[in-house]
Structures are given as structure tokens and as C-alpha cells.
Amino acid sequence: MPSEPGRPLYLDQVALDFPELKIVGGHIGYPWTEEAIAVATKHENVYIDTSAYTVDRYPSELVSFMKGRGRTKVLFGTNYPMIMPQKALQSLDSLALDAEVSEMFLSGNAKRIFLCDD
């Protein structure tokens, strides 16, 4: 099937129409990573998860985003059973995330988005 309909930019209209809806874009949005970052930056209700990627394959622009202004916006995911959690997280230390970013990425953002009832 074609990949183009999966472009992150198509979430822009959904996010505009439904600002109350929390939207998590899966699988990073590669190869449109900057586009995914742009949509997540623009909209308070849009987030990105890292499923289908091992840590060593995260695009550098996503890592920069996670460490900086996107620290509340990126969620850890595996797409298990495609990738086993242990393999996904093998190179986690190489990201050199500070404690706050690490906590938000690995669980804090997911807890806030999925597990806190508004």
C-alpha cells in the first residue's frame, strides 16, 4: 500500500477540528520526521511515539526535539512483537537523556496522556 497517506501533515486538520482529542502519531513519522515534529509543536494535542524503532535508529532531529522543546511530546513505544522491549531500549544510555527527559519519555508522557482522566 502507498505510504503517502501516512504523512504526519494529515493530522494537522484533525488536530484543528478536534482540539479536545489527544492524538499520538505512531512510528515517529519517518521519513517525514521534521513534519511530525512540526505538527506536534504546532498543536497542544498532538504527540509522537517511537514504536517500530530501536533507540539506535531514532532520527537525530527527534532526539533533539525530545531533549528540548518536545520533552512533553514524545512517548516510548516498541510495536512489540515486531521489536522486543529489551532490544528497543538497548542503546538508551547513548541518548544521554537527563533524568527529567528520561522520565517523561519512558513513562510520564504516556501516564499523562492515557492514564489521567480529565
Next chain:
Amino acid sequence: MIIDAWAQHPTLRHINDPIFDSLRRWTKIPTPTSEIPVSMTLGMMDSGGVDKSLISAWVGPGKVMISNDEVASFVAEAPDRLIGVGSVDISKPMKAVQEIRRCDNELGFKAIRVLPLALGSSANRPTFLPCFHCMC
């Protein structure tokens, strides 16, 4: 704590579906022949230090690879570790809305996973609007 935001506890129908053929070739996942116990998924989570996983159903037009009821049964085996995510056929918006409500009100799911790409469609197609409205 580590939470995995996108996972599936696979059924045989899911893991052996032809749409994953290229993925199986690439990742060299062996083809199982019997249903995989939830304990195996929990064991994999333990190996990776993952405390909780959001496990999703997988429903598409004419195809239910992992049903919402199956996900509910997996979650029931380990409710402190697994969190249910529903899936609906978004090409049938009225039925999809009913099922989204069931996932929320009866099955206790915390999210719905929507795969417009599986329909060859982008997320901003008008057909999907009732589902997005219902999910707010």
C-alpha cells in the same frame, strides 16, 4: 517506570497475516503455530524492564486480527501490567462509533488506535469525523 505506548499481544491470525510478510522477512520473527500465552508477553516486558504496555486490538475492513474482546481478556490476565487500546473499522463510521463507546464504557480501554493508512487513506478523510468526535 517504563510504559510501552504501542504494542500488541499477538494472536496467530495477527502474527501470521500476509501484511506482515515483509516485516517477518526483515526481522526474522519465527512463525508460531500455537496461540501465544499472555505470560510470554509479560516475560518480554520483564526482560526489557517495561512495567506497563498499551496493547491494541487490530480491526480492519473484513478482517479482525485481534478483537477488542480478545484484548480485554488479555488485559484481565494482568490488569496491573496491560492497558487496553481498541480498534475499529473506521470505514464504517456508525458501527465504529458504537464499538468505540463499548471499548470505553464496557471494556475499560484507555485509547483507540486508528489506522487510516490501512485503508489507503489519510487521517483527514471526512468519513472518519464521527469516530474522532466520539473519541474526544
